[in-house]
Amino acid sequence: MNAYQPPYTITQEILNRVAAISEVVGRLTVLTDQAKSLRLRRINRIRTVHGSLAIEGNTLSEAQITAILEGKRVIAPPREVREVKNALDAYDHFENWRPESEEDLLEAHRILMSGLIDEAGMYRRSGMGVMAGREVIHMAPPAHRVPHLMNDLFGWLAATDAHPLIASSVFHYEFEFIHPFADGNGRLGRLWQSLILARWNPLFADIPVESLIFEHQAEYYQALQESTRQTDSAPFITFMLRMVLDTVTSSTPEVAQExxxxxxxxxxxxxxxxxxxxxxxxxxxxxxxxxxxxxxxxxxxxxxxxxxxxxxxxxxxxxxxxxxxxxxxxxxxxxxxxxxx
Missing domain, CATH: 1.10.10.10 (Winged helix-like DNA-binding domain superfamily/Winged helix DNA-binding domain)
Known part of the structure; x- marks a missing residue:
């Protein structure tokens, strides 16, 4: 039996947002089932990739990402083009991955970071500090503890009865706290939260929450830091649920996503x-x-x-x-x- 329990508090605000998101998703699922469109799925996939990579400093536009998806040549820094190709490749595998599988997460990292770092698909082997400019804002746990911590986290995810909206946010925060890889932690943490949500409702495979996080990325990092300061991921859960609620509220299957x-x-x-x-x-x-x-x-x-x-x-x-x-x-x-x- 997995004894690990991430520290988080369920506030009334969190419960209210879970209820609001569930209600909107219920309505949206019916509409989406009536108006499935590969074109809209493609638009949202491009927006998701753009949002996630832009948070990490990638400067390519949605138009350039579209061109790469279509196999066209794009004049841009080679590393940034590679990041986009890797991310598109990763989302092609999205439906095959299981949220509770550590092996699948390592495979996702290998695809996302292929050709970008030597340790793609492997946990880091050295210490890691998260920087904001020249300031260290978070010292991740020592490298030798990472496998054990990740095993505990996956064990908790497989066993928890927390609502997927809450469990996915807790996993995302804990993942960023552990910072298990030499690079790519942010984009993979966000992808894995989307994966957990998509297993709850397939709608989340197509809703670009990433693009909204990009527009609020300063708050994203503040929520991570505040949760670490409080030793309680409630601030991060609250923030992520606001991002999810704003995204699903403004998403309709026909027009708003365009x-x-x-x-x-x-x-x-x-x-x-x-x-x-x-x-x-x-x-x-x-x-x-x-x-x-x-x-x-x-x-x-x-x-x-x-x-x-x-x-x-x-x-x-x-x-x-x-x-x-x-x-x-x-x-x-x-x-x-x-x-x-």
């Missing part, structure tokens, strides 16, 4: 707006993410333009829709207006 960052930006830009106001209208906090994922792609695509183009850094600079942007927005219709993240 809303790209550019379309979200166009929908928010009802009039000329300065950069900060536009970012706030989208519900975004991270300035660099807003610039790279929203502002620059929309400018480069000719969907928006600057009001003072010859002085891009002017304090009076604003942005407005172009005719091309209005046409793009009209194709999606007012009924598709996205809610703030």
């Amino acid at each position: 809303v790209t960052p550019e379309v979200r930006l166009l929908s928010a830009l009802g009039r000329e707006m300065p950069r900060q106001q536009l970012k706030e209208a989208l519900g975004l906090k991270d300035d660099e993410h807003f610039r790279k994922a929203y502002l620059l792609p929309a400018l480069e695509a000719g969907l928006i333009e600057m009001t003072i183009p010859d002085k891009p850094r002017s304090s009076k600079q604003k942005y407005r829709l172009t005719d091309k942007g209005r046409l793009r927005l009209a194709r999606h219709g007012d009924g598709n207006r996205p809610r703030p993240a």
